[in-house]
Amino acid sequence: MMNDLHSRWTDQFSEYLDGSLGAEDRRAVEEHLAGCARCAAVLSDLRGVVDLARSLGDVPPARDLWPDIAARLWSSPEERPTEVIPLHTGHTGHRPQAEPRGVYMSRRQLAAAAVIVAMASAAATWALGPGIAVRPVGTPLPMPAAVSPAATEEGPPPAMADELAHLEATLNAARDRLDPTTVRILEKNLDVIDRAIQDSRKALATDPANPFLREHLDRAYQDKVDYLREAAGIAEWAG
Amino acid sequence: MVRTAGRVSQEILPTRLASPPSNGVKMGDGKPRNPGTWSVPAYAETSDVERAAGGDHDAFERLYREHVGRVHALALRMAGAEVAEDFTQEVFIRAWEKLRTFRGESRFGTWLHRLAVNHILSRRETMRKREARQVGSEGILDRVSAPPTRSSGLALDFEAAMERLPDGARQVFVLYDVEGYGHDDIAKAMGISVGTSKSQLHRARMLLRGHLNR
Amino acid sequence: MSVAILLTSLVVLGGPVRPDTTVTLRRGDRVQVRDLGGELEVRAWDRAEMEVTSEDRSAGNVTVSRNGSRVLLEPEGRKGRREDVVMTIRLPSWAALDVQGRELDVDISGTAGDVSVRNVSGDIRVQKTTGDLDLSSVEGEVTVTDARGSVRAHSRGDDVTLTRIVGDVDAGTGDGNVRLDGIDAASVSGETLDGDVYFAGSLMAGGRYSFSVHDGDATLVIPRASEAHVTVSTFDGEFSSDFPVTLQHYTGQGRFGFTLGKGNGAQVSVEVFDGEIRLRRGNGREGGE
Numbered sequence: 001m002m003n004d005l006h007s008r009w010t011d012q013f014s015e016y017l018d019g020s021l022g023a024e025d026r027r028a029v030e031e032h033l034a035g036c037a038r039c040a041a042v043l044s045d046l047r048g049v050v051d052l053a054r055s056l057g058d059v060p061p062a063r064d065l066w067p068d069i070a071a072r073l074w075s076s077p078e079e080r081p082t083e084v085i086p087l088h089t090g091h092t093g094h095r096p097q098a099e100p101r102g103v104y105m106s107r108r109q110l111a112a113a114a115v116i117v118a119m120a121s122a123a124a125t126w127a128l129g130p131g132i133a134v135r136p137v138g139t140p141l142p143m144p145a146a147v148s149p150a151a152t153e154e155g156p157p158p159a160m161a162d163e164l165a166h167l168e169a170t171l172n173a174a175r176d177r178l179d180p181t182t183v184r185i186l187e188k189n190l191d192v193i194d195r196a197i198q199d200s201r202k203a204l205a206t207d208p209a210n211p212f213l214r215e216h217l218d219r220a221y222q223d224k225v226d227y228l229r230e231a232a233g234i235a236e237w238a239g
Numbered sequence: 240m241v242r243t244a245g246r247v248s249q250e251i252l253p254t255r256l257a258s259p260p261s262n263g264v265k266m267g268d269g270k271p272r273n274p275g276t277w278s279v280p281a282y283a284e285t286s287d288v289e290r291a292a293g294g295d296h297d298a299f300e301r302l303y304r305e306h307v308g309r310v311h312a313l314a315l316r317m318a319g320a321e322v323a324e325d326f327t328q329e330v331f332i333r334a335w336e337k338l339r340t341f342r343g344e345s346r347f348g349t350w351l352h353r354l355a356v357n358h359i360l361s362r363r364e365t366m367r368k369r370e371a372r373q374v375g376s377e378g379i380l381d382r383v384s385a386p387p388t389r390s391s392g393l394a395l396d397f398e399a400a401m402e403r404l405p406d407g408a409r410q411v412f413v414l415y416d417v418e419g420y421g422h423d424d425i426a427k428a429m430g431i432s433v434g435t436s437k438s439q440l441h442r443a444r445m446l447l448r449g450h451l452n453r
Numbered sequence: 454m455s456v457a458i459l460l461t462s463l464v465v466l467g468g469p470v471r472p473d474t475t476v477t478l479r480r481g482d483r484v485q486v487r488d489l490g491g492e493l494e495v496r497a498w499d500r501a502e503m504e505v506t507s508e509d510r511s512a513g514n515v516t517v518s519r520n521g522s523r524v525l526l527e528p529e530g531r532k533g534r535r536e537d538v539v540m541t542i543r544l545p546s547w548a549a550l551d552v553q554g555r556e557l558d559v560d561i562s563g564t565a566g567d568v569s570v571r572n573v574s575g576d577i578r579v580q581k582t583t584g585d586l587d588l589s590s591v592e593g594e595v596t597v598t599d600a601r602g603s604v605r606a607h608s609r610g611d612d613v614t615l616t617r618i619v620g621d622v623d624a625g626t627g628d629g630n631v632r633l634d635g636i637d638a639a640s641v642s643g644e645t646l647d648g649d650v651y652f653a654g655s656l657m658a659g660g661r662y663s664f665s666v667h668d669g670d671a672t673l674v675i676p677r678a679s680e681a682h683v684t685v686s687t688f689d690g691e692f693s694s695d696f697p698v699t700l701q702h703y704t705g706q707g708r709f710g711f712t713l714g715k716g717n718g719a720q721v722s723v724e725v726f727d728g729e730i731r732l733r734r735g736n737g738r739e740g741g742e
Binding site: 010042052056058072 | 444447
């Protein structure tokens with residue numbers, strides 16, 4: 001291991017090699033290098049590492065992956081691929097026109113209620129649900145009126161709130177008995193759920209009447225309850 | 240985080256690793272580093288890209304054959320042999336699905352490469368966890384300075400040593416030193432600071448230097 | 454019978470079972486493995502005995518005791534220092550198995566009884582089974598291949614991969630991908646918060662198939678002639694389909710429904726908060742990767 005005296009210099013060597021060291025630091029490094037064979041050797045090694053990395057070439061896989069890729073993309077060889085139809089207005093991609101095969105709805109279209117219906121061929125028949133007007137591709141549609149207002153309540157459903165609080169308290173109490181790795185694992189996975197809850201809450205704040213978001217948030221809370229129950233169980237037997 | 244930067248920019252992929260590889264030594268100097276990848280005549284590749292985008296399987300297979308070595312090498316170095324073939328397959332599947340977003344502003348190879356980098360990075364969390372479990376409490380230095388498992392030549396030893404680098408350092412090293420991306424791009428793509436990218440690079444180089452003296 | 458005598462003495466003495474020891478099991482017995490770390494391999498055989506072996510003799514640190522129909526394997530000195538084991542258990546295929554581990558990699562093959570595994574970290578791998586499976590690892594990967602019977606497979610921090618399953622499936626993870634490939638079931642549920650869900654399988658008349666992703670993509674590969682009513686919900690996602698889609702209802706805010714075929718078959722629900730939803734034609738059996 002490099003001792004502190006030298007690592008003060010060697011820590012700068014990567015930036016020195018990459019030319020991103022300031023002029024003053026650069027001069028200082030060069031002065032030190034002139035009088036320190038040990039550091040000069042380190043720098044030379046690092047230069048060798050960089051050169052070797054740059055010389056590395058392609059590595060083809062040991063077996064041909066194409067049959068698997070083709071099978072995953074197109075389950076039978078004669079099957080035509082899905083062609084996604086871009087339905088955005090103002091799509092400027094220069095791809096050649098392809099025969100439309102399926103349906104594609106972008107985020108914006110889904111969010112803006114631009115309902116698109118698919119086709120089996122270029123001579124597609126467009127079929128829309130009751131109450132939704134047929135529009136040419138790419139024309140934005142008005143928001144459907146039938147949106148039931150729902151209360152924006154961002155906390156957990158009341159039925160879950162008590163249990164969540166209880167489980168969190170149980171786990172906190174068990175913390176000291178659990179080994180640190182288990183605690184870290186439990187907390188890390190709890191973070192994933194909490195992030196999903198945060199996402200859903202934020203989304204719901206922007207669109208409070210959206211029943212999907214309400215359900216999605218409830219589902220995330222339910223997931224948290226399930227997880228905390230599981231964690232409390234683990235705390236019992238792994239404690 | 241309703242829309243994470245990562246997910247959205249994956250939709251418009253080139254913005255995630257936006258600028259072209261900035262290490263002029265390799266890609267910017269016009270010298271073909273990977274002849275298999277770069278010697279494809281531009282006109283032939285362009286028409287294959289268009290054909291593939293129009294649904295031509297054979298054209299997409301030609302693109303696969305031209306580029307698989309580079310994508311696989313990237314997956315191998317960034318993620319390891321265990322998952323390299325899987326990731327390579329996933330990259331090409333994703334490429335097929337995303338061809339509509341390729342607008343010809345960059346070369347197909349560059350676009351595909353960025354798509355590959357982004358895909359591999361997006362899977363890195365899973366890899367990291369797996370690695371953490373398998374490696375257990377073995378120290379990082381022990382891992383890197385352990386005797387190489389393959390001994391047929393310096394490059395192979397070096398590849399093996401790279402494979403034992405800690406996750407973050409390895410990815411920064413591969414992206415910077417092997418693939419030629421700049422710290423700004425790497426930091427953005429990996430969601431780390433430029434300073435972290437620089438220190439990870441230095442850490443990787445220092446850990447690897449021992450392998451030159453064997 | 455010598456084995457019975459041995460077992461009795463174990464119960465009395467509570468001493469460790471030496472490696473390569475066998476214990477007679479009766480139908481209805483449930484083998485319970487508790488609180489182990491390391492690697493555990495479980496294999497079925499055609500004898501009515503349980504054999505515990507380890508190459509490194511770590512099974513010597515495990516005690517076996519019987520309480521009614523429960524046969525319990527646990528570390529010696531349960532609350533004391535825990536040694537990891539590298540252990541193989543051979544069981545009659547009909548025995549039920551119940552494993553609770555800490556950092557334990559579990560590999561089970563060929564069993565026909567019900568199997569339950571709970572793990573904090575460590576992977577769970579199960580293949581060629583015919584009993585019902587209930588598997589969960591907080592921080593490990595769960596993989597099941599070639600199983601007949603219902604499968605409940607959950608992780609919190611890693612991938613869940615089920616391939617060639619005949620039986621109902623309930624699979625989920627918090628942070629990882631759920632891949633369900635070659636599934637033949639009337640009830641399927643796949644869920645992840647951060648990752649992708651992939652389903653390839655057939656849709657049965659009257660079956661229910663629900664998939665939920667918070668941040669990631671959902672891909673369904675189903676046969677060309679599928680009959681189903683499909684409901685799609687998304688907050689900030691995209692939808693694409695190989696199938697002709699005839700809209701049945703649209704409720705606004707990224708939720709709509711349509712039918713495939715005559716629609717009088719299965720109920721399919723796909724929810725993606727942020728990501729892509731893809732409906733693809735396939736034979737529903739891509740397995741064997």
